Amino acid sequence: MRIATWNVNSLNVRLPHLLDFLAAEAPDMVALQETKCPDERFPRVEIEAAGYHVAFAGQKAYNGVALISRTPINACLFDLPGIVDPQRRFLAATIGELRVVNLYVPNGEAVGSEKFGYKMAWLDALIAFLRDELVRHRRLIVLGDFNIAPGEEDTHDPKRWEGGIMCSPSERSRFFELLDLGLIDTVRELRPESALYTWWDYRLNAFARNWGIRIDHVLCSTDLQAEDCEVGKKWRAQERPSDHAPLTVQFAGEIAG
DNA sequence: ATGGTTGTACGACAA
Numbered sequence: 072m073r074i075a076t077w078n079v080n081s082l083n084v085r086l087p088h089l090l091d092f093l094a095a096e097a098p099d100m101v102a103l104q105e106t107k108c109p110d111e112r113f114p115r116v117e118i119e120a121a122g123y124h125v126a127f128a129g130q131k132a133y134n135g136v137a138l139i140s141r142t143p144i145n146a147c148l149f150d151l152p153g154i155v156d157p158q159r160r161f162l163a164a165t166i167g168e169l170r171v172v173n174l175y176v177p178n179g180e181a182v183g184s185e186k187f188g189y190k191m192a193w194l195d196a197l198i199a200f201l202r203d204e205l206v207r208h209r210r211l212i213v214l215g216d217f218n219i220a221p222g223e224e225d226t227h228d229p230k231r232w233e234g235g236i237m238c239s240p241s242e243r244s245r246f247f248e249l250l251d252l253g254l255i256d257t258v259r260e261l262r263p264e265s266a267l268y269t270w271w272d273y274r275l276n277a278f279a280r281n282w283g284i285r286i287d288h289v290l291c292s293t294d295l296q297a298e299d300c301e302v303g304k305k306w307r308a309q310e311r312p313s314d315h316a317p318l319t320v321q322f323a324g325e326i327a328g
Numbered sequence: 329a330t331g332g333t334t335g336t337a338c339g340a341c342a343a
Contacts, residue, residue, distance in 0.1 A: 080343085081335055105343085107335070132336050133343095178343055186342095218343095231329075272343090274332035282329085314334075314343080 072326050075101045076214040076287055077306075077317035078175070078270075082106040082137070085313055086114050088306060093121045096303070098319060099141050099326055100166060102173035104216045105313075106135035113137070128159040136162045136173050136215070142326045153196035160193075163204070168328030170208035172201070174215035182239045190218070194245040198252065205253055210328070211292040213254060216270075216315065218286050219246045221256065224266060225285035237286055254290040257297035257320050267302055270315045278307055289320040296323040 075098040079085040082103065093101070101123075106113070108129045118125050118139055126144040127137035136159060138144055148163040150156070160175040174197070179190035205211055219242045223229035232238040250256060258267060268283025277283070291297060299321040307316040 084335070105335095133341090180342085228329090272332080273334050275329065277329095277332095311334090 072099045072322050072324065073097070073319055074099060074212060074214065074289060074322060075317050075319040076104070076173075076216070076289060077101060078104040078216040078287060078313060078315035080105045080107070080313040080315065082108045082114065082135070083112070084311065086117060088309055088312070090117065090121055092303070092306060092317060093118075093123065093139070096317075096319060100171065101139040101317075102162075102171065102214050103137040103139065104135075104160075104173070104175035106137050107132060108135050126162060126164055128162050130157075130159045134159045134175060136160060136175050138162055138164055138166070138171065138173055140166050140326075142167045151193070151196050152200050154192060156193065167326035168210055169326050170204065170211045172204065172211070172213045172215075174213065174217060176216060176218045178218050179236050179242070181236055182234070182241075187236070191241060191245070194242075198245065198248050201249065201254070202252055205292060209292060209294045211254075212295065213249070213290040214288065216286060217246065217288050219243060220284045220286050221246045221259070221288075225268075227266070227268065227282045227284065232284065237284065249290065253293055255293065255295075255297070257289045257291055258285070258300050258318065261297055261300050261320075268316075269302055269318050271307060273314050287315060287318050289318060291322070297321070298323055
């Protein structure tokens with residue numbers, strides 16, 4: 072099975088790219104973030120016509136997550152337990168024999184800001200939730216835009232990013248707490264030596280210079296085996312791209328189990 | 329590298 076995550080930064084603008092991606096890559100499941108799309112305007116018809124089921128949690132202008140799957144999507148949970156959050160950043164669901172948790176972790180703006188405190192509280196609630204979820208589900212995938220670059224090798228310029236937002240010790244320690252629960256960073260496991268990025272700033276021609284960072288992740292429980300991964304840089308190179316590339320991970324076996 | 333771009337929605341905020 073092939074599982075992808077993609078922060079599309081407006082599903083309305085990026086729907087043609089998404090439909091091209093589905094046709095070209097034929098993933099079994101895609102987790103989307105930053106759909107910026109209220110539920111009543113979600114492009115259900117177009118995505119279902121491509122042969123996929125949909126589940127979504129959107130809001131006007133900001134945030135918004137969705138799941139797109141060839142296999143029906145069941146038992147959706149739209150709110151991260153343990154925190155009251157009107158922002159649509161979380162969508163957990165059961166797909167075949169998989170439990171999938173799609174995340175759009177708060178950006179945090181700047182270390183020490185009010186939004187940074189929200190990010191830390193959100194991550195702490197996530198860690199508590201996933202500790203329970205791993206007890207309930209042996210085949211668990213946690214994926215999305217984490218807004219955390221786990222290590223120095225995950226930025227194009229460690230000195231520039233050191234201690235800043237997405238790279239601070241408190242954010243990185245939360246990421247490693249997630250791994251310590253029993254989750255695997257599939258991309259780092261598959262490509263231990265590679266500089267792989269998933270996000271490049273729109274500004275300063277950052278993509279052409281490969282000034283990127285790795286903040287989108289696919290984590291899995293130890294019952295699952297990741298076989299291969301790919302960052303879809305060609306989608307970041309399109310006209311009017313998202314600032315994130317899609318990340319696809321190939322797992323052994325099928326969604327049905 | 330300390331500026332700059334994009335999306336939403338039409339000014340200002342979020343990223």
